Amino acid sequence: MKTKITLPILAILAIGAVFFWVIPRTERSTVVGRFKGISVETARRAPDVRKGPHGGKLFSKDDLRVEVVIFEQGVPPQFRVYIAREEGGIVPLDGVSLTIELHRLDRVDAVHFKPSGDYLLGDKTVEEPHSFDVKIQAQWKGNSYRWEYSQVEARAELSEEAMKNAGITLAAAGPAQLKNALVLPGEVGLNEEKVAHVVPRLDGVVKKVNKALGDPARRGEVIAVLESRELADAKSDYLAALKRANLAKADIERETAVFENASKMLEILERESDLDEIYRQLQGLTIGESRAQLLPAYTKLKLAKSVYLREKGLFEKKISSGSEYQIALEEYKSAEAKYLSLREKTAHDGSWNLLQKKRAAELAELDLETARQKLLALGLAQPEIAALPNQTGSVFTRYELRAPIDGIVIRKHVAAGEAVRKDADIFLLADLSEVWVNIAIPAKDVKNARLGQKVRTHFENLGLEAEGTLDYLGSIVDERTRTVTGRVVVPNPEGRWRPGTFVTAELLLEENPVPLAVPAEAIQTWRDGPAAFVKYGDFFEARPLTLGKSDGEFVEVLRGLRPGERFAAKNSFTVKAEAEKASATHDH
Template sequence: MAMSKQQRAAVVAILVAGLLGGAAILFSGKGGSAAGEAGHEHAGHGDEDAHGKADEKAASHGSASAPAASPQAEGKPHLIALTPAQIGQAGIGLATAGPAPLRGSVDFPGEIRFNDDRTAHVVPRVAGVAQSVPAKLGEQVGKGQVLAVLASTALAEQRSEQLAAQKREALARATYAREKTLWQEKISAEQDYQQARTALEEAQIAVQNARQKLTAIGATENAGQGKGGGLNQFALRAPFAGIIVEKHLSLGEAVKEDASVFTISDLSSVWAEFVVSARDLDQVRVGESVTVRSSASDTQAEGKVSYVGALLGEQTRTAKARVTLANPGMAWRPGLFVTVSVLGAPAQVPVTVAADAVQQVDGQSVVFVAVPGGFAVQPVKTGRTGGKLVEITEGLQQGARYAAANSFILKSELGKSSAGHEH
């Protein structure tokens, strides 16, 4: 049967549509590799933004364990951006690293102790019973001030002995005067005159002996200690001005002559004691300059080594040393722990910075160096320290400008920047 032209055209159209549909099914069955390559070629010819979006979409449909994109450089910032106005407002002072004479030091742990040369353990020196104890613990007393009044039978006997010696001396003096007159008038023999003179001299010696016994125990020669007093009353007095740091006597308590009833110390002068090992003895000598710093406050004082022990301890193998410190404001209290820095001989150091300029960042010493636009963190290695300066052995050159005053502000800003970067 012959087909018309219209029928043949319709058949051709159907065949072409079928071939195109089969081709589409064939390509989709092979997967996304061909489509991806075609897309990549298409993006390479001028549509990079579309390629980026396609990658993001593909990543969202991909494996959940695939890592997200990260910045190229992670870590703490090493530059702190500040304008000159901000630097001035923060009070950050600049200085130049350079050479300076530096005295190295060796630190020793120590303790403030009483100055034994100005500390007295007061003993009554006569046995007795406390009749009154006006002195109080912690009280500031003056030299000669009455600490306690004791009733002592031993003192009564000594005063009685002195009174008897004085009476005998008076009688011997009168006898001597009479015999001398009789001998001069040739009424009595010279022998009687010589015996009277000898008796007077012996009486004088007895009086002097009794007086010295009373002086040795600190008792007065006159009987009694004020109105109503008796021969047995003894006033225990402060040997010098100081503070009562120990008290072991109460009203009515019986004490022996050698009992330590008060401890008085003049705290206007104290000792800073420390121990020195055998290897450091060459650096610690009498007269060496030292700096004593309190472990509990910012208090410090300058002094000199006043004593170094000649012998090493049998067990510790260390020697004791001390520094005598003036203590006018009572800032140095016995029992306070201190650090004693013994200064060595001065030496010229090529690069030094202010001690306040060195900060610790992540366990490393750093200095903030001035750069255009702010400050850079410069790791350094430190050497000797002396007073307000620190030696820089590595990491900084002479002439470098750095943050000397208030550098801790830069450290704080560095911490803030690090925290913001991590977030």
């Protein structure tokens, strides 16, 4: 009785053992722990996946056995796959086609293989973290094989509530400016490129002064009026040149019309034979002397030709003598030669006369432009010059001195009734919308300064602060102060930056734009290297980084992150602690 009961029990246990051995080979398990709003995904492994002789994961189907190894000794991590028969026979590697897909949180990496010694070698480095779903596809002897497994590390899942409670904030990877400032003394000065000395440019007597010290002036505004005989002479020269130029223009217009009409007359004479029609078409056209010369010659040619043709006919019929025919021929040829000569002369004279008129007009225009440029050099504006023909002689001596720039009168040396020379410096205007801040850079720091660097200038007493760039760096070290002068242009639209004020300047010696950076506090140490925790969906994953320069606030990322990826920027150590709980081992 006992035996009958024991045998069924043993059979059931045997069947259970078989299922226990088979089922885990094709299924994956996930262990998830949850506490205080935080869930941690542990490394998902198939506990029954066999280990191969090279320490890798061993898969088999039918007569094919595949061992997948992530090899990391002395080389960047790489896939090595060893192929053999299930019963221990050798499989030629060139007969096996193999592809492995690594399904990461953010992408899929496809790895292709080729024979290398006694194994198949992957064509890509297996980047950290080694956390992915692995899909193996193989073809051998016309058969297809597929295996899958997962290995998960360096991940943690945090709910929004848990992130809020832990003070974890996210940021997107992107460009940044790395800064290193040098604090230096500076002094506000005039922008010397926006300062204008006002001189009369000719001798005269001051009739009126329109601006006082400190007054604003607009470009082109009259700031003083002088009386000058020299200016009257220049205006007279201009008007005389203007008249000559206008006469030259009229001459060239008439000569152009004569030339065009003469050319038209030549065309009509070439085309028409009826004199009445010729005179009709030429009626009303201004042609000049060539009409009086050419038309009679043409009439004579027509008559001589008619006589010649008549005598030729009579001579051929033996009616008239040969002498009469010869005389008619000579008169015809003579008339033809004279006519053709007059045609050539008409064409040549018309072209030559037009050319002479054009030359005269060009010389007149040159004289006019010279006179105009002289007036411009004396300070007259173009509208004033254009209005001269309508002015009377009484205002020719009036010289209006105008502001050359928008600015403030910061110096004035002129009074009404004063005789001034043409080189007298009577006004100084300065545009204070921008000022220069001259900074003293110690000689030992000059090697770190360069044009284009940003400079932050501030004056604590008035609460002034502005940013500009270093646009000048001196070439000489001051013997007394052992400094080099640098300069920055500071906007001053309200005029609060007053020249002569001492200020503080912060020269950003090493402000360098970097294409990708993260806050320094976001960097954590993960497996002896820097890493940031990138968020995809509900998971954070440690991403090993290759770092560049740092200014203490931001750290340049050379490799490991892509622009726009979101990561734990603040309190990332909390994410690290949870990820460490999920990845106690690094099992490849």
